[in-house]
Amino acid sequence: MKLYAVSDGPPSLAVRMTLKALDMEYQLINVDFCALEHRTEDYAKMNPQKEIPVLDDDGFYLSESIAIMQYLCEKYAPPNCTLYPQSVIHRALVNQRLCFNMGFYYAPISAHSMAPIFFDYERTPMSLKKVQNALEVFETYLERLGSKYAAGDDVTIADFALISATICLEAIDFDLSPYPLVNKWYTTFKEEYPQLWEIANSGMQEINAFEHNPPDLSEMDHPFHPTRKTKA
Structure with missing residues (x-):
């Protein structure tokens, strides 16, 4: 198995x-x-979207991180694994949190934190408001569910997605204290899963380094770039 x-x-x-x-x-x-x-073009043979990551499981190529995490759990998780629970309702909640992260949480966070580092974007009151809105909704989910983690008291792949989004905020020194339940969830994950946090933290530290010393990628062809060229 390979992960690009x-x-x-x-x-x-x-x-x-x-x-x-x-x-x-x-x-x-x-x-x-x-x-x-x-x-x-070689990468496009694995993923025509030309996005990262891509899983190669003995010649089976799969893109989109959510699909990859779901696939790994469905194929390789041991019985009664709580990462992607078998209960229809519990799994539906995990899936909802994954969709929430993809479309509502990570998108504004990435636009506010990552895009200004790598591309010709600026942090604005509007981009900040979108991040605050995403955090407020996540705070509400945690409050209503009353659980330790995003979809219950056990950590799931939904937490991995949400943690990897939230590190972008820590990397730019964003204050999470106005969102006490989100802050507690984030801190609890660090404390209870240090080996998993080590993976997330390595990425966070790199983003933080780029925050203070942005790379010169002005000509990059990427969806974030305002002058992106559409390939025929």
Whole structure:
């Protein structure tokens, strides 16, 4: 099994945490984002979207971090594994949190934290408001569920996705204290799963380093870039 990943990419980090939690052996292949290795035709043979990460499970290529995490759990998790629970209702809640992260939580966080580091974007009151809105909704979910983790009292792959998004805020020194339940959830994960946090933290530290010393990627062809060229 091979995982094509980028060392500071939140989706890649979420998949790596899943592999670690499942105690699976795999080959980690670093994709050089700055060198545009994900934009090559060879990479497109694995993933026509030319996005990271991609899983190669003995010739079966799978992209999209959520699909990868679900696949790994469905195929390789031991019986009664709580990472992706079998209960229809509990699994539905995990899936909802994964969708929430993808469409409502990570998107504004990434636009506010990552895009200004790597591309010609600025942090604005509007981008900040979108992040605050996402955090307020997450705070509400945690309050209503009354659980330790995002979808219950056991950690799940939904937490891996949400943790990997939240590290982007820590990397830019964003204050989570106005969101006490989110802050507690984040701190609890660090304390209870230090080996998994080590994976997330490695990416967070890289993002933080880029925050203070941004790379020159002004010509990068990427969905975030305002002058992105559409390939025919």
